[in-house]
Amino acid sequence: MTSLDPVLDKDGVRLTVEDAVATVTLTNPAKRNAQSPALWRALSEAGRLLPGSVRVVILRGEGVSFSAGLDRQAFTPEGFDGEPTFLDLARESDEALDAAIAGYQDGFTWLRRNDLVSIAAVQGHAIGAGFQLALACDLRVVTPDVQFAMRETSLGIVPDLTGTHPLVGLVGYARALEICATGRFVQAAEAERTGLANLVVDADELDAAVKDLAAALLAAPRDAVIETKALLAGAAGRTFDEQRAAERASQARRLRDLAGLSD
Numbered sequence: 001m002t003s004l005d006p007v008l009d010k011d012g013v014r015l016t017v018e019d020a021v022a023t024v025t026l027t028n029p030a031k032r033n034a035q036s037p038a039l040w041r042a043l044s045e046a047g048r049l050l051p052g053s054v055r056v057v058i059l060r061g062e063g064v065s066f067s068a069g070l071d072r073q074a075f076t077p078e079g080f081d082g083e084p085t086f087l088d089l090a091r092e093s094d095e096a097l098d099a100a101i102a103g104y105q106d107g108f109t110w111l112r113r114n115d116l117v118s119i120a121a122v123q124g125h126a127i128g129a130g131f132q133l134a135l136a137c138d139l140r141v142v143t144p145d146v147q148f149a150m151r152e153t154s155l156g157i158v159p160d161l162t163g164t165h166p167l168v169g170l171v172g173y174a175r176a177l178e179i180c181a182t183g184r185f186v187q188a189a190e191a192e193r194t195g196l197a198n199l200v201v202d203a204d205e206l207d208a209a210v211k212d213l214a215a216a217l218l219a220a221p222r223d224a225v226i227e228t229k230a231l232l233a234g235a236a237g238r239t240f241d242e243q244r245a246a247e248r249a250s251q252a253r254r255l256r257d258l259a260g261l262s263d
Helices: 037-049 086-090 094-112 129-136 164-171 173-182 188-194 203-218 222-235 240-258
Strands: 002-010 013-018 021-026 056-061 117-122 125-127 139-142 147-149
Touching: 002 037, 013 037, 021 037, 037 094, 056 129, 056 203, 086 094, 094 129, 117 129, 117 203, 125 129, 129 147, 129 164, 139 188, 139 203, 164 173, 222 240
Parallel strands: 021 056, 056 117, 117 139, 125 147
Antiparallel strands: 002 013, 013 021
């Protein structure tokens, strides 16, 4: 499939597909790509609409900021038109509240699928939900003006859009706690040093750098990348011997596939 016509374009999210690369763009630069439940549903829909040919997903934001986080309208008594307010959600049963938050998380979780490699191209602010959206991706290429921050705690809530697990995995528990509890900015040099950013490039080089990275990822056979990603993603939850066993099982599958002996 080769098309730059949008597969999806709604609620601040646009999805385009060109061969094996899909691009998901946040399209509300006037509000610094602030997020809302409607945007999260659109992100989830983008994941469902991906053709099976897609191997790499690029996530980017239009304008000067990747995403300034949750739209502050969420904190008003009126909230968003047609959406439950935070107070409405708080009055729900535990089961209903859990289901609502799980639905919001769906817009983030598909970016970690083993059959995809996702790249966040991040410039300017990536605050709160914006930080968590960047963390939902496998890789992050950032510009020198990037400012990551987890501001939820200062608002009396917690990060709940899947960002805590990758953050701890990347920077460790102590630094993750400090970043979240203080809400401070993490800028490009620290992001690269601590593993939050894979690469820092000048703003005018961001698109080209991401395109080059996507091409490099596509150069390897798809099944080998899928198996490798699964191995690495599960490593933290396994013992050394369990990881050795997982490597053997994965390699056996690859060798049988290459020999044409797979079921």
